[in-house]
Amino acid sequence: xxxxxxxxxxxxxxxxxxxxxxxxxxxxxxxxxxxxxxxxxxxxxxxxxxxxxxxxxxxxxxxxxxxxxxxxxxxxxxxxxxxxxxxxxxxxxxxxxxxxxxxxxxxxxxxxxxxxxxxxxxxxxxxxxxxxxxxxxxxxxxxxxxxxxxxxxxxxxxxxxxxxxxxxxxxxxxxxxxxxxxxxxxxxxxxxxxxxxxxxxxxxxxxxxxxxxxxxxxxxxxxxxxxxxxxxxxxxxxxxxxxxxxxxxxxxxxxxxxxxxxxxxxxxxxxxxxxxxxxxxxxxxxxxxxxxxxxxxxxxxxxxxxxxxxxxxxxxxxxxxxxxxxxxxxxxxxxxxxxx
Numbered sequence: 001x002x003x004x005x006x007x008x009x010x011x012x013x014x015x016x017x018x019x020x021x022x023x024x025x026x027x028x029x030x031x032x033x034x035x036x037x038x039x040x041x042x043x044x045x046x047x048x049x050x051x052x053x054x055x056x057x058x059x060x061x062x063x064x065x066x067x068x069x070x071x072x073x074x075x076x077x078x079x080x081x082x083x084x085x086x087x088x089x090x091x092x093x094x095x096x097x098x099x100x101x102x103x104x105x106x107x108x109x110x111x112x113x114x115x116x117x118x119x120x121x122x123x124x125x126x127x128x129x130x131x132x133x134x135x136x137x138x139x140x141x142x143x144x145x146x147x148x149x150x151x152x153x154x155x156x157x158x159x160x161x162x163x164x165x166x167x168x169x170x171x172x173x174x175x176x177x178x179x180x181x182x183x184x185x186x187x188x189x190x191x192x193x194x195x196x197x198x199x200x201x202x203x204x205x206x207x208x209x210x211x212x213x214x215x216x217x218x219x220x221x222x223x224x225x226x227x228x229x230x231x232x233x234x235x236x237x238x239x240x241x242x243x244x245x246x247x248x249x250x251x252x253x254x255x256x257x258x259x260x261x262x263x264x265x266x267x268x269x270x271x272x273x274x275x276x277x278x279x280x281x282x283x284x285x286x287x288x289x290x291x292x293x294x295x296x297x298x299x300x301x302x303x304x305x306x307x308x309x310x311x312x313x314x315x316x317x318x319x320x321x322x323x324x325x326x327x328x329x330x331x332x333x334x335x336x337x338x339x340x
Contacts, residue, residue, distance in 0.1 A: 008046060008061045011038070021295050022084050023075075036063065043068040079134065079298065122190040126164035133158070133290070134298050139166045141305030144256045147217045148308065149210075149245060151324050152258040153332060154223035155231045156280040158293065159260055162301045164190070167258070169219030172210065193220065207244045214245075214253050221258075224321065231262070231275045234329045242317040256308040257324045259331030263338070264300040304331045 011019065016038055023037055043062030047054060057065040075081050130137060135158065143150070143166065150167055152159070160171060175194040193209055213220055224237040245253050262278050263270060270278075277296060280289055293299075306327050314320040 008058065009042060011042065019084060022080070024078065024080055024297055039063060040068050040071045044072045123165060123168060126161040129161040130165055130301075133161075133294055134296075135162060135301055136298060137162050137165060137301040137303065139303045139305065143167050143258075143305050144254050144308045145219065146254075147214045148219045148254045148256055149214060150219060150221045150256050150258050151224050151237075151328070152221065152260055153234045153328050154225050154228045155260070155262065156228055156278055157289075158262075158278065158280070158301075159223075159228075163221060163258070163260060163303065166303055167219065167221060169221045170213060171221045172223070191218070210244045211247070211250055214250065224324065228280050230281060231279045232272065234325065234332055237321045237325045239318045239321040242321050245311045245320075246317050251312045252310050254308040254310060255320070255324070257306040257327045257331075259304040259306070259328045259335060260301065261304075261332055261335035262299055262301050263335055266297040269338070302335050304335060306331060 019041070020037065023041070039062055043057055043065075046062065047057055047068070054065045054069045057068060059065070062068055145168065148169070150163075150169060152163060164171075170191045170193055172193045172195060175196045191213075193213065210220055222241060224241045225235040226238045226241065227235070229235050244250065245255065262275065265274050274296065278293065278299065309320075309323065311317070311320055314323065
């Protein structure tokens with residue numbers, strides 16, 4: 001690890017490499033471009049550590065004190081400091097997990113409280129993750145509860161913490177997620193239902209696991225597109241995924257269509273290119289994509305809860321899938337157009 005060179009240096013090079021991507025840029029805006037971000041941030045920290053007035057900051061080390069003060073005020077106002085704090089917390093948890101194999105944080109709390117209280121831990125964790133990523137989410141409508149199958153469109157891995165911050169339920173995920181280190185540990189914490197898509201002979205057993213959860217009163221969150229997409233439109237739903245509610249014992253299970261949309265970036269409507277930056281498509285690596293996402297700035301996400309239905313209301317699963325797709329697609333167009 002690189003060493004700080006003097007008492008004025010507050011970070012090692014390795015520490016700065018982690019913090020720098022979290023800082024906003026004024027590229028393309030009016031005014032002078034941000035330069036010497038490291039010098040300015042270290043000036044802010046030095047001032048607090050030394051307990052001196054802003055005017056007494058050493059100019060030869062940190063530049064004009066007015067610049068340092070204005071940057072600090074901006075970062076406090078736009079939530080940059082809060083975002084850095086939460087991301088550093090996540091980084092620390094990741095490092096502890098990688099070093100010891102034990103997650104210190106939500107899983108530890110999970111063991112200290114009763115089962116009923118533990119149900120709230122994943123939601124709290126998802127809220128912390130979305131805040132750390134600079135995502136502000138809002139919910140319109142009321143989520144049903146008590147053995148509900150939520151079906152949602154799917155753009156990115158970001159959908160999971162955003163939806164998880166508002167919906168109490170277990171996600172249905174491919175089995176590989178369980179082997180993804182920290183992500184897999186968090187998935188286990190939320191009682192994720194793993195499916196092996198390549199083993200069709202186990203489809204009945206996997207569907208049975210979902211049905212048992214629903215009948216026990218647990219909520220389940222399903223992405224019927226079967227994959228994430230570019231966010232331009234909602235992909236067709238795989239009707240086979242609705243087979244879990246095709247039997248007579250699940251004819252009265254509530255199914256609630258959910259629309260999720262990312263609508264604004266730094267207060268402005270998302271362009272198609274920026275929407276592609278948020279989308280997680282194909283074989284993108286999670287880590288680099290997350291870092292690029294944090295560089296974008298403040299993202300606004302909206303969740304729209306539609307009227308719940310039951311399988312009994314439809315002739316077959318294809319009709320049910322078509323209804324859910326139509327409702328979610330209409331909701332997505334509404335949110336992306338900013339309509340009420």
